Amino acid sequence: MAKHCHWRDCLAWKDEGLEFSTTSNEACKLYDAALTQIVGWYHDKSLGGWDKTFTRLREADPDFVMGHVLTNGLTLCSTSVNIQTDEHLKKRIDDMVSLKANSALTNREEKHVEALQVYADGSMSKAIDIWEDILVDHPTDLLALKFCQLNYYNLGQSIPMRDSVARVFPHWKSSTPLYGYLYGMHAFGLEESGMYVEGEKAAAKGLAINPNDCWSTHANAHCLEMTGRHDQGIKFMTTTENDWKICDILADHIYWHFGLYYIEIGEYSKALDIYDSEILPRCVASNYTIHAASFLYRLEFEGVKVGKERWQVLYETGEPAHFNHLLVYKDLHYVMASLRADHKDTAKTQIESIRQFIRERCGDQRDVMKEVGLPVCEALVAYENGDYAEAVDLLNPVRYKFVNMGGSNAQRDEFQQLLIHAAINSPKKHHKRLARSLLSERKALRENSPLTDRLQKQLLAMHIDE
Known part of the structure; x- marks a missing residue:
């Protein structure tokens, strides 16, 4: 400091x-x-x-x-x-x-x-x-x-x-x-551009100047995740925790990264412990529930029963911002929390409000909402209702536009996972083959991903070519 x-x-x-x-x-x-x-x-x-x-x-x-x-x-x-x-x-x-x-x-x-x-x-x-x-x-x-x-x-x-x-x-x-803070800022841009080696080096320079530079810590966490070094990521987070957790504005998000490593390697109880002890309390204290919603959604993709009570806390905490429509990425998670907490009428009202926002407003977020945000919101509803084929048909045409919603590659990955899970669960064999193609793509981008391996095994057991 x-x-x-x-x-x-x-x-x-x-x-x-x-x-x-x-x-x-x-x-x-x-x-x-x-x-x-x-x-x-x-x-x-x-x-x-x-x-x-x-x-x-x-x-x-x-x-x-x-x-x-x-x-x-x-x-x-x-x-x-x-x-x-x-x-x-x-x-x-x-x-x-x-x-x-x-x-x-x-x-x-x-x-x-x-x-x-x-x-x-x-x-x-x-x-x-x-x-x-x-x-x-x-x-x-x-x-x-x-x-x-x-x-x-x-x-x-x-x-x-x-x-x-x-x-x-x-x-x-x-x-x-x-x-020194320039290094962390540059490191994150390098990482998000796929320059992981260079990003990791820049983050290390930032941390050498100031071990409390949590943006350098954050950038390094991304590099380790995207290159599949999950055990190394856990060690890095553990050994530097006292350095970065004092940065209270970002600590909830860095704990989110910490927990993602455990989700990736299938240690769900440890991931949920981090959620309950660190992510949720910090998100509630700051009235910022987006990281928490994203985390729970990923756990549920893995078959973890997180319970509606956890979702209800996020729904209530985020309720004052449900109709702000300031950032598409945030709106998606407010709709998500409403659906998972079983407030489907609220989700419907939120989406109607989004449509009104598109009709009446102008600007970058309005344009992104129209092009990408609204179909993703509708896909969340379709997935929640078990209409997996509809979810695929809504998501697949816009998946290369997810980037426009903001956030990082790691954050937006949940919507790639949503498309894959919808395709796997769709009754259409063509969608299951699409899931296979998407998983092959994912494997090429993240060679060491136990999460991808689990999904590929699940799909292989379906014998989709028979």
Whole structure:
């Protein structure tokens, strides 16, 4: 964790080529403190965590536009608050824009405000273009880089996510504060682009600089999973747990990866122990149930009886966000939880709300919802109702578009598994042969996958060519 004495004042930021319009050293230092917690994925308890730091930042200089940019941008990029229905967020955005009109901002600050304006209107991709434009002239603007990374992730754009960091790396000095975090960000982009060896090396460099860099830990976990080194992944998670679990914003997701290794090798009781002791409590505490729903769904694919009680907790925790429609990947898991907790009427209402969202809204997520999200939601319903052939017919035409829903390759894999399980269970022999083809494809991509081996054996026992 960064030391408080290193927070940068106005002059320190200017010396790095990142001049701010504020004259408040306190505001600049608190901006640094907030940014450090964001890239580190943790709450600094000595500062009161994110919320207290953000509040103090705005109070230090209410007209410091980058204080508003940081807090509003994080709210928008987290896809947790709907600006269409949240009057408080609307006012915050309006107040930020008014500062652009009334203050002598730098060109960089004006672009930051512009990026959030177009983001609030539904265009993640246009916002990314503006942040990337900022980085051309100001490659050490870590907030712009982080916002790019978060939204490339939200849009499933792995190659731009990788290249965005590669472009700025040469302009950073190893002595620049927060430099080490670039390695974890680059490592994840490399991994998501299929460059596992390079990703693992970058993650190792990040962890050598800062063992508490949980994004490097996260990237390394992905590399180990995608290359089929599940036992090594378990050892890595176990031996470094005290380093990464203090990053409380991301720890639930890293425990999710920890548990996936056990699901892959068929040790379901250990996977469920991690779910009950770590994943669920953290997801409930943060009101973010997506990782938990994904985890339970995968266990049920494996025949584990997780019980409706666990699903009910996720349904109730996620209920306030059921109709936000801020990120397709999230919506799918809210529908999933409704179905598995036996709230099928709610799932039906959710899908009707999604159709209305498609009719009435515009923007990146609306387009992805129409093209991919809605058919996947309908496939979830079909699968739940035992109409496996219908689920296959809905999923197979869009399976190469799953990437557009956002998330990582590992996260989206559950929908590939959904298609495979639907094809295996479909009464149509053609679908069972499709399942065989998909499993061959999966085996080629993940040679060491006990999960794939189990499914291939299950299909072989069906004698589909007889």
